[in-house]
Amino acid sequence: xxxxxxxxxxxxLQVFTRGLQAPPPLAVVAPPPRGTxxxxxxxxxxxxxxxxxxxxxxxxxxxxxxLKTRDPARETEALAEIAAWAERFSPRLSLSPxxxxxxxxxxxxxxxxxxxxxxQALRAGLTEMGFDVRTGCAPTPLAARWFARAGLSAAAxxxxxxxxxxxxxxxxDAPAPGPAADGTPEPEWMRWLDPLPIxxxxxxxxCDAPTLALLAGLGLRTLGEARRxxxxxxxxxxxxxxxxxxxxxxxxxxxxxxxFAPPSRFxxxxxxxxxxxHADALLFAARRLFASLAGWLQxxxxxxxxxxxxxxxxxxxxTTLELVFGAPSHEEARFTLIARERLAATQLTAEVSGxxxxxxxxxxxxxxSEDLFGAPAARADATLLLARLQARLGDKGxxxxxxxxxxxxxxxxxxxxxxxxxxxxxxxxxxxxxxxxAPTVAAEGLRPLWLLPEPKPVAAAxxxxxxxxxxxxxxxxxxxxxxxDYYLARDEHQALCxxxxxxxxxxxxxxxxxxx
Amino acid sequence: MATxxxxxxxxxxxxxxxxxxxxxxxxxxxxxxxxxxxxVAQYPQAVHPTGFSALDGELPGGGWPAGALIELLxxxxxxxxxxxxxxxxxxxxxxxxxxxxxxxxxxxxxxxxRAGVPLARLLVVRPERPQTLLWATxxxxxxxxxxxxxAWMPRIDNTGLRRLQLAAEESDSPLFLFRPDTxxxxxxxxxxxxxxxxxxxxxxxxxxxxxxxxxxHPILLDVRAADAGPCDSGTLADASLRSR
Numbered sequence: 093x094x095x096x097x098x099x100x101x102x103x104x105l106q107v108f109t110r111g112l113q114a115p116p117p118l119a120v121v122a123p124p125p126r127g128t129x130x131x132x133x134x135x136x137x138x139x140x141x142x143x144x145x146x147x148x149x150x151x152x153x154x155x156x157x158x159l160k161t162r163d164p165a166r167e168t169e170a171l172a173e174i175a176a177w178a179e180r181f182s183p184r185l186s187l188s189p190x191x192x193x194x195x196x197x198x199x200x201x202x203x204x205x206x207x208x209x210x211x212q213a214l215r216a217g218l219t220e221m222g223f224d225v226r227t228g229c230a231p232t233p234l235a236a237r238w239f240a241r242a243g244l245s246a247a248a249x250x251x252x253x254x255x256x257x258x259x260x261x262x263x264x265d266a267p268a269p270g271p272a273a274d275g276t277p278e279p280e281w282m283r284w285l286d287p288l289p290i291x292x293x294x295x296x297x298x299c300d301a302p303t304l305a306l307l308a309g310l311g312l313r314t315l316g317e318a319r320r321x322x323x324x325x326x327x328x329x330x331x332x333x334x335x336x337x338x339x340x341x342x343x344x345x346x347x348x349x350x351x352f353a354p355p356s357r358f359x360x361x362x363x364x365x366x367x368x369x370h371a372d373a374l375l376f377a378a379r380r381l382f383a384s385l386a387g388w389l390q391x392x393x394x395x396x397x398x399x400x401x402x403x404x405x406x407x408x409x410x411t412t413l414e415l416v417f418g419a420p421s422h423e424e425a426r427f428t429l430i431a432r433e434r435l436a437a438t439q440l441t442a443e444v445s446g447x448x449x450x451x452x453x454x455x456x457x458x459x460x461s462e463d464l465f466g467a468p469a470a471r472a473d474a475t476l477l478l479a480r481l482q483a484r485l486g487d488k489g490x491x492x493x494x495x496x497x498x499x500x501x502x503x504x505x506x507x508x509x510x511x512x513x514x515x516x517x518x519x520x521x522x523x524x525x526x527x528x529x530a531p532t533v534a535a536e537g538l539r540p541l542w543l544l545p546e547p548k549p550v551a552a553a554x555x556x557x558x559x560x561x562x563x564x565x566x567x568x569x570x571x572x573x574x575x576x577d578y579y580l581a582r583d584e585h586q587a588l589c590x591x592x593x594x595x596x597x598x599x600x601x602x603x604x605x606x607x608x
Numbered sequence: 609m610a611t612x613x614x615x616x617x618x619x620x621x622x623x624x625x626x627x628x629x630x631x632x633x634x635x636x637x638x639x640x641x642x643x644x645x646x647x648v649a650q651y652p653q654a655v656h657p658t659g660f661s662a663l664d665g666e667l668p669g670g671g672w673p674a675g676a677l678i679e680l681l682x683x684x685x686x687x688x689x690x691x692x693x694x695x696x697x698x699x700x701x702x703x704x705x706x707x708x709x710x711x712x713x714x715x716x717x718x719x720x721x722r723a724g725v726p727l728a729r730l731l732v733v734r735p736e737r738p739q740t741l742l743w744a745t746x747x748x749x750x751x752x753x754x755x756x757x758x759a760w761m762p763r764i765d766n767t768g769l770r771r772l773q774l775a776a777e778e779s780d781s782p783l784f785l786f787r788p789d790t791x792x793x794x795x796x797x798x799x800x801x802x803x804x805x806x807x808x809x810x811x812x813x814x815x816x817x818x819x820x821x822x823x824x825h826p827i828l829l830d831v832r833a834a835d836a837g838p839c840d841s842g843t844l845a846d847a848s849l850r851s852r
Contacts, residue, residue, distance in 0.1 A: 474703050478731065480747060490731060491732050494717060495727065539719035542713040585806070587806055588688070
C-alpha cells in the first residue's frame with residue numbers, strides 16, 4: 093500500500109476564508125465556555141493576534157477583527173467534499189478528521205505517472221476549489237500524514253520512494269517484521285521519520301496530552317529520540333501509546349482505516365466572509381463549488397443537466413436559482429457560463445452571505461466518441477447557445493415555431509418552448525410533426541412569411557387585388573369561428589400582402605400578413 | 609450558378625492554363641491578399657450560395673460570405689427580403705440553429721415549413737431591452753452553432769455595428785442585419801450592404817457596398833418563384849459550402 097495524505101493547515105479557519113485572495117482580519121475561536129483563539133489569518137497575525145489568546149484581548153489588539161465560532165459540522169462537510177472530489181484519483185480513500193484526507197494510491201501510480209504527478213494535480217485542483225493544502229506520501233497512512241503536516245512532499249523526499257516502496261509488503265494488512273529484526277537496512281522513508289518533531293504524536297489523538305507533556309519533560313524533541321526509549325520504561329509510566337503510534341507509523345503494527353463512502357447526491361455550500369451582492373464576486377465563489385461538482389461527477393462517470401444554486405441571505409428567505417445546462421454536462425466551464433447568465437439576470441433581494449450547490453438527478457455521461465470526420469464539439473455548442481440564451485432571457489424570450497393542422501391562419505402556428513435540447517431533425521417527434529403539418533399545408537393556397545399579430549384594418553382604395561379569393565370558414569366548434577375571403581393584394585408601397593374581408597361585413601378589409 | 613473566371617485553389621495553385629507573365633505571380637499569392645482592380649474580391653472563408661445566380665454573380669466570392677456582417681436595408685418588412693434568404697435557410701445543416709432576433713412581425717410557421725426551412729432548428733429570440741438584443745446577437749454569432757443569424761435592429765450605433773462585425777468575423781456563419789433604408793447614406797463597417805425594394809413582382813437589389821468595383825446597376829430577382837414550393841436547388845443533405 094502507498095498512501096497520500098492531504099493535510100489542510102489551519103482547517104477551522106480555511107472553511108471561513110475559502111477562496112479569498114486577500115482574507116480580511118479574521119479569527120476562529122473555540123466554542124463559548126473557553127473562547128480562546130484557534131486560528132488567525134495572516135493580516136490578523138501581523139497585528140499581534142495569536143492562537144491561544146482570549147477573544148477579548150484579541151479584540152483589544154485589533155478592534156476590526158472578525159470573530160467566528162468554530163464550526164465542526166462545516167469542517168466535516170468540507171472534508172467530505174474534498175474526499176468526493178479526490179475520488180477521481182483513487183477509489184480508496186479515508187477521512188482522517190479533523191483535518192486530513194488519506195488516499196491509497198498504490199494501484200493508480202502507473203495510471204497517473206507517479207506520486208508526484210498525483211500530488212501536483214491534487215494541489216492544483218484543490219487550489220482551484222479554494223483550499224490551501226499540503227500533501228505527503230508514505231507506505232503507511234500515519235507516516236504520510238506526518239510528512240504532509242511537516243511539509244515533506246514526495247518531491248521533497250527523494251522520488252524513488254513512490255516507485256520502490258510501493259511494492260514493499262503492505263504494512264497495514266499484514267504487519268511486516270521490523271526492519272531491524274532481519275538485519276536489512278531500513279528504507280529511506282523511515283529515516284525521514286526520525287527528525288520529525290515530537291508534537292506529531294498527538295496529531296490525531298493517538299497520544300494524549302499528559303503523555304506528550306511527559307516526553308517534553310524528558311527533553312525529547314524528535315520522533316527518533318522517542319523511538320529509542322525503552323518500551324518497559326514507557327509502559328511503567330503509562331505511555332505505551334508512544335511505542336504503538338510509532339510502530340503504526342513504521343508499519344510494524346496494523347493501522348486499518350475505514351474507507352470513505354461517497355454521498356449519492358451533491359450538496360455542498362460555502363460561506364462568504366463578507367456578504368455581497370456583486371454578481372462577479374458571487375460567481376468567483378461559485379466557481380469553487382462548480383469545480384468540486386465537476387470532480388464529483390467525473391468520479392461517477394455521470395453528468396447533470398440541471399442543478400440548484402441557493403443564494404443564502406442572512407435574514408431573508410434564500411434565493412434559489414435553477415441552472416439548466418441544456419444538455420447533460422460535467423464541465424466546469426459550462427456550469428460557470430450558465431451561472432454567469434443567470435446571476436446577471438437575477439435581481440437580488442438582499443446581500444448574499446453564503447452559497448450552496450445541489451445536484452441529485454444524475455445522468456449517465458455519454459462517453460464522447462470522436463468522429464473521424466465530423467466534429468462532435470459543434471453539437472455540444474448548439475445546446476450551449478440555447479442554454480445561455482434561456483438563462484439570460486428566460487423561457488419567454490426564446491421560443492421555437494411549430495406548424496399546426498388548422499385552417500385558421502392565426503391558429504396554424506404555435507410558439508413552443510425551446511426545450512432543453514435541440515429537437516433533432518431525425519427524431520421521431522420531429523418527423524411526426526412534419527408529417528402532420530404537411531398535408532394541410534399542401535392543400536392550402538399561398539401563405540405569407542410574415543403574419544401580423546392582429547389583423548389590421550385597411551382602406552380598400554389602397555389595395556390592388558390579385559388573383560382569386562380563398563375562403564376560410566371554420567372554427568365553429570371552439571368558440572373562435574372565422575368566415576373570411578382571403579386575397580393576394582399589392583398595397584401602395586408595392587408590398588405583396590395577404591388581405592381579407594369577413595363574410596359578415598364585406599366592405600371592411602384587413603391586412604393579415606406580408607409575403608416577406 | 610455563375611462561376612468566376614479565375615478560380616484559385618486553396619493550396620495557392622491556379623488552375624487557369626495560361627496567364628501572362630506577372631499575373632501568375634499575383635495568382636500564386638494566397639487568395640484574398642492582393643486585390644486587382646476590376647475584379648470582385650474573393651473571400652478567404654467559405655461562401656453560401658444565395659440560390660439566385662444573378663445575385664451570386666455580383667457578390668464577391670459568389671454568395672453570402674460566411675463570417676461577415678451583411679446589412680440589408682429596406683423601408684418596411686414585406687418587400688421580399690425573407691424570400692431572398694429562403695434558399696440558403698433551406699440548406700441549414702443538421703445540428704445548427706437559424707436564429708431570428710427581434711423580428712418586426714410574427715414569422716409564419718406554415719409558410720416557412722413549406723419553403724423548406726427546418727422549424728425544429730429555428731430559434732426566435734425576443735429580448736426586452738436593446739442591450740440584451742445586441743448581446744444575444746453577438747452570442748449567437750460567436751457560438752459557432754448557427755447556420756445563419758438574422759437580426760432586426762432599427763436603431764444601432766456605430767460601436768454596436770463594429771462589435772457585430774467583429775463577432776461575425778469570429779464565426780463561420782453570415783450575420784444578416786436588417787435596418788431601415790434611411791441609414792443608407794451613413795457609414796458602416798459591414799463589408800456588404802444591400803438595399804432592397806419591391807418592384808412589381810420582383811425584388812430590386814442594389815449593392816451599396818461590396819469588396820470590389822462598385823456595382824453599376826440594380827439586380828432584379830424573382831424571389832417569389834421560390835415561394836411556390838421547396839426550393840429546387842439542393843436537398844438538406846446537400847449542405848456543403850462552396851469554399852475557395
